[in-house]
Amino acid sequence: MQIAIPIYDGFTALDAIGPYDVLQQMPEASVVFCAPEERVYRTESGALGVCADSSFDRVRAPEVVVVPGGLGNRRWLDGSNPYTDWLTAVHGTTRFTTSVCTGSLLLAAAGLLEGTDATTHWAAREALAGLGANPVTERVVERGKIITAAGVSSGIDMALHLVELLHGEIAAQAVQLAIEYDPDPPHDTGSAEKAPAELVSFVRTMMQQQDSKVAERLGVG
Numbered sequence: 517m518q519i520a521i522p523i524y525d526g527f528t529a530l531d532a533i534g535p536y537d538v539l540q541q542m543p544e545a546s547v548v549f550c551a552p553e554e555r556v557y558r559t560e561s562g563a564l565g566v567c568a569d570s571s572f573d574r575v576r577a578p579e580v581v582v583v584p585g586g587l588g589n590r591r592w593l594d595g596s597n598p599y600t601d602w603l604t605a606v607h608g609t610t611r612f613t614t615s616v617c618t619g620s621l622l623l624a625a626a627g628l629l630e631g632t633d634a635t636t637h638w639a640a641r642e643a644l645a646g647l648g649a650n651p652v653t654e655r656v657v658e659r660g661k662i663i664t665a666a667g668v669s670s671g672i673d674m675a676l677h678l679v680e681l682l683h684g685e686i687a688a689q690a691v692q693l694a695i696e697y698d699p700d701p702p703h704d705t706g707s708a709e710k711a712p713a714e715l716v717s718f719v720r721t722m723m724q725q726q727d728s729k730v731a732e733r734l735g736v737g
Contacts, residue, residue: 519547520578523557526588526734530668531616535582538675541691550575552598560730572602577609585617590736593625600626614663616671624649637667638708
């Protein structure tokens, strides 16, 4: 089973690596990082590079697609481009087309979420709506063969859900135990719905400032 994770300069590390660490444990799973060109693509901070070992031309019929989010995808949200064109092409034959965080913006830009319930990072819900989707607040949203996950860490939850869909509940439980995924966060502020309004406002402002710096470095609008 081929599982394709398309990456780009300016992707969020855990969006891709979290699902990778879960899904690569499935029997007969072959996880491939792909992109328009076979080279190293760097995360939003630039500190981490991940090699796309296969170009889109070589990944034509993956059974599962996992699209990570990241500020770098903003350059691919308008018009025809290698990422949305590839997603449109492979979606017709996937068993599941999925996203993590703002990876859903790429799915929407490819026309795959028109009028469809989908989730994303809480700070990107308005952007997702602007691309034709119907943003909801659930952590993992399954609509047919499209599954979207909310911000960053939720990609692990989504990937475990995928394991269950593909191999059953026991397999998903086994993988969860293998990676010792037993969240016990020190604070109950992991979503915009749970956090105090002043904290949401502070983090939104902080993220906007960080995003401006990253966008300038990446050359995206």
